[in-house]
Amino acid sequence: MPALVPTDHYATITWLGTVPDRAAGLKAHARQSLALSFAGAEGETHGGLTRPSCSRVLSQYPRDTVIRNTRQLCVMSAEEIAAIAATMGIDALDPSYLGASLVIEGISDFTHVPPSSRLQAESGATLVIDMENRPCTLPAREIEADMPGRGKAFKPAAKDRRGVTAWVEREGILTLGERMRLHVPDQRPWAPGMI
Numbered sequence: 001m002p003a004l005v006p007t008d009h010y011a012t013i014t015w016l017g018t019v020p021d022r023a024a025g026l027k028a029h030a031r032q033s034l035a036l037s038f039a040g041a042e043g044e045t046h047g048g049l050t051r052p053s054c055s056r057v058l059s060q061y062p063r064d065t066v067i068r069n070t071r072q073l074c075v076m077s078a079e080e081i082a083a084i085a086a087t088m089g090i091d092a093l094d095p096s097y098l099g100a101s102l103v104i105e106g107i108s109d110f111t112h113v114p115p116s117s118r119l120q121a122e123s124g125a126t127l128v129i130d131m132e133n134r135p136c137t138l139p140a141r142e143i144e145a146d147m148p149g150r151g152k153a154f155k156p157a158a159k160d161r162r163g164v165t166a167w168v169e170r171e172g173i174l175t176l177g178e179r180m181r182l183h184v185p186d187q188r189p190w191a192p193g194m195i
Contacts, residue, residue: 002031002186009182011104011119014078015095018044026099034102034174036125036168038181040072041101047072053147054140056134068168073101075119076163077110086152087157097142100163102174107182111161118169118183130165159168 005084017028022045040047044107051069053061055137074096085093107113113133120126133157 004183005186007182007184009107011106011180013102013103013176013178013180015100016101016174016176017096017100019046019099021045022145024144027142029098030096031047035173037171038168040168044057044101070168071165071171072167073127073162074099074133075127076100076103077107078105079104079108080110080161084157084161089154090150097120098139104180111163113182114184116185120171121174121178121180124170124171124176125174126170126187127166128169130167133165135160135162
């Protein structure tokens with residue numbers, strides 16, 4: 001019996017990008033397509049099969065411990081980006097400020113899809129959703145550089161709307177306008193104490 005269930009939830013890729021050098025900043029460069037290998041998107045600084053641990057996993061590992069890279073990509077929804085912008089009091093928010101790898105449109109409450117869900121493109125390229133990508137101050141710096149006085153509003157506005165981190169399960173190429181289907185784990189919610 002399959003452990004992942006294809007849903008009737010589809011999304012369209014509306015934006016693609018790569019962050020070339022995270023030491024220089026989080027700003028992503030827009031792309032028409034992304035070539036995905038098991039190490040992530042070609043030209044993406046967050047790529048690689050492993051990565052140094054960061055603040056997300058300090059409860060498990062000391063900082064800079066080499067761990068499996070489940071944070072190869074940042075996936076966000078156009079609807080949630082629009083909601084962030086509205087909360088910040090601006091008309092629109094460029095995904096490049098957010099270090100997004102891809103922006104999709106069509107799946108509501110996207111930041112909270114179950115971990116281990118898959119996004120499968122028509123081409124077959126498949127991403128595994130690791131977990132919610134918590135808001136941080138790095139996008140705020142990029143926003144502040146172009147919109148002085150607005151950067152500090154990002155982190156609170158992005159709470160529960162920052163998208164997810166993901167890694168490549170099946171290699172392939174993602175293109176603008178391509179549809180992706182959401183597949184979710186076929187398991188009940190965790191209920192501690194239940195036998």
